[in-house]
Amino acid sequence: WERRFGSDETAVLQRLHDTTVRHGRVDRRDLHAIAEEFRLPVAAVAGAAGFYADFGGEHGTRHVRICAGTSCFVSAGDHTAPLAEAALGVAPGRTSADGSVSLAEVHCLGYCYASPTALDGHTPITGPDLGARLLDTEHPAAAAPAIPYRVAGREAVVLAGLVGAERSWQVWPHVVTAVPPGAVRAEVALAGLRGRGGAEFPVAEKWRSAARGPAPRFVVANGDEGDPGSFCDRLLMESDPDRVLEGLALAAFATGASRGAVFVRSEYPVAVARMRAAVDAARAAGHLGRGVHGSSFDFDVEVVEGAGSYVAGEETALLHALQGLRGGVRPRPPYPTESGLAERPTAVNNVETLAAVPWVLRHGGGNYARLGNRTETGTKLVCLSQRFRHPGVYEVEFGVPLRHIVENLGGGLKPGFRLRALQIGGPLGGFVSPDDLDVPLLAGALTEAGVALGHGSLVAIDDQIAARELLQHVWRFAAAESCGACTPCRVGTRRGQELAAHFPAGSEQILSQHEKLLEVMSVGSLCAFGRGVPAAVRSLLRVYRDELTSGDS
Ligand code: SF4
Missing domain, CATH: 3.10.20.600 (Ubiquitin-like (UB roll))
Structure with missing residues (x-):
């Protein structure tokens, strides 16, 4: 991107990661050195370092992350943290006195099919004997089970590469040399493809909007799959990174973008490594670079590792993170397609969305639209x-x-x-x-x-999960991941935790007290996080109403 302060800020998070690995933590001297290197104000680097969970506290030589996501909660209750604590002799959020080991609780490591889970360095450990396996440093942990996957519809689209139906990078050379960008957008519009990250926004519309703005333009693959319970983006980035990259290249061509980034959450270290290797291989094969495949189109990609923030998955927050800033959201408009990275037009698409694009271009938007439902295709x-x-x-x-x-x-x-x-x-x-x-x-x-x-x-x-514990789990997640930028969400999520923990058993009061709080949060919160939590909590109160009001919770 354009260099706002004279240096490339996408490397700021990486430098903070490197520092954490080298020194165990980021101290004042590190902040000054990084600020000087990137010609940033020290306050900007300190703000980022203070925002992301990965840079908080001290990391031991052995750093273990345990999953507090919903599937791990269901499979092990709140026992994962005590098990890990007993095995390692250190509490979550703490480092041992000799600096040899540290323990951190994170919300989802993407192994929800094999819960409970911990990540010992970069090594996943799954299953009910997790505590014993953390304790047994003599024997290397058995490899965590691979993600099972299956195509259960008429066509393999996103999983086409994984099930061997088609190889990646088949469409790209032809498109970049012989198809006008407008025709790529038209095909994706015909497909009716919408964003799969949760917003469901029409992809072609987003691309059209970005293409209208002045060059240089950027594209971003959002691989910050933070929703506890989701692991499909991890599957794609680890097992078919080429398909994601080909989708990103097609997005760049359709929008006239010259640079792209893949933002991968740090809880997915294998995905980070595989995406980086795929970028190197794509450069070597001529899919990326100057004058791609003899065309006049230049495009290159870098992979940026996140730093432990759920809210950074929201696209305006993600753009801040990519620029080495605090991953806070900002109000829209302007939309990223008008003013994104370095205030330039930027199209941000989820990894799964991008992985569908090569199929659409190869088989035609009409064929994609025949899959699924008339109103929601594919x-x-x-x-x-x-x-x-x-x-x-x-x-x-x-x-x-x-x-x-x-x-x-x-x-x-x-x-x-x-x-x-x-x-x-x-x-x-x-x-x-x-x-x-x-x-x-x-x-x-x-x-x-x-x-x-x-x-x-x-x-x-x-049915063995108690309603009140589930409610507490949901509020705990909300309070931990609220970025704190606006009061209704910052205070509301903490108040929700108190309500869930202390409301009197067997009383309708819990519903009325929650309703007041949820109303304030849904009306007053700045971003989709604070506005989305109330609907989710309301649905829980509805489904578990009897237990919560009868005292059986
Ligand atoms: Fe941050 Fe407000 Fe969004 Fe909550 S609603 S995540 S505090 S901006």
Whole structure:
């Protein structure tokens, strides 16, 4: 991008990561050195260092992250942290006195199909014997199970490369040399492709808007898959990074962008490494660089590692993070397509969205539009959590009933468990009861049912999970991940935690007190996070109303 302060700020987060690894923490001297290197005000670097969870506190030589996501909560209750603490001898958020080990709690490591989970350095450890395996440093941990995936619709679109239906980088050389950018946008418009990150915004419209602005323009792949319960972007970035990159290259061509970035959350270290290797390979193969495949189109990509912030997945916050700033949101308009990175037109698309684009260009927008539903076309990846008999990623067509996904694909719950609720779309999505599974998988229908599709995660909540504990879990996540920029969300999420912890059992009061709070948050919050939490909490109160008001919670 253009150099705002005379240096490339995308490297600021990386430098803070490197410093944390080298020194265990970021101190005043480090802040000054980084500020000088990037010709930034020290306050800007200090602001970023103070914002992201990865740079908070001290890291031991051995740094262990434990997952506090919803699937891990369902499979192990609140026991994961005490198990890890007992094994390592250090509390979450602390470092041992000799600096040899530190423990951090994070909201989702993307192993929801095999919960509970910890990440020991870059090594995932999953399963109920997690504590024992953290303790056993003599024996290397067995490899975590790979993500199971399956195409359950008529066509493999996003998973086409993974199931061997087609290879990546087949469309790109032809498109960049022989197809006008407007025709690429028209094909994607014909497909009816919408953003899969949760916003459902028409992709072609976003690209048209970015293409209208002045050059230089930028494109960004959003791989900050923060929704606890989702792991499909991790699957794509780790197992088919070429497809994501080809989609990003096509997005760049359609918008006339000369540079791109893939923003990958730091909880996915393998994805970071594989995306970087894929960029190197794509450069070597001539897919990226100057005059790509003999055309007049220049395009290059860099991979930027996030630093532990849920809110940074929101696109305006993500753009701040990419520029090495605090990952706070800003009001829109202006939209990133008008003023994004370095105040230039920038199209931000989710990883799953981009992974569908090569198929659309190869098979035609009309063929894509024939999949799914008339109003919501194409396919969606859905992620089924550990409590299902057959957890994993499934590519389904829009419009299939939830019941089909839960019962036929997921096979219901593992023996010994009964489905009590289904959490859809992560913490900002919501809960439905087993009686509501005839709702089709459509963003519109789910909104009518009081939940949001989000990124397509389905976390099975079994009947052994107490309603009050689930409510506390949801509020704990909201309070931990609120960026704090606006009062209704910052204070409201803490008040929600207090309500959930202290309301008197067997009283309707919990509902009325919550309603007042949720109203303030949904009206007054600045971004989709603070406005989304209330709907999710309302759905939980609805599904668990009897337990919460009868005292059985
Ligand atoms: Fe930050 Fe929450 Fe306000 Fe969004 S709603 S800006 S996450 S404090």
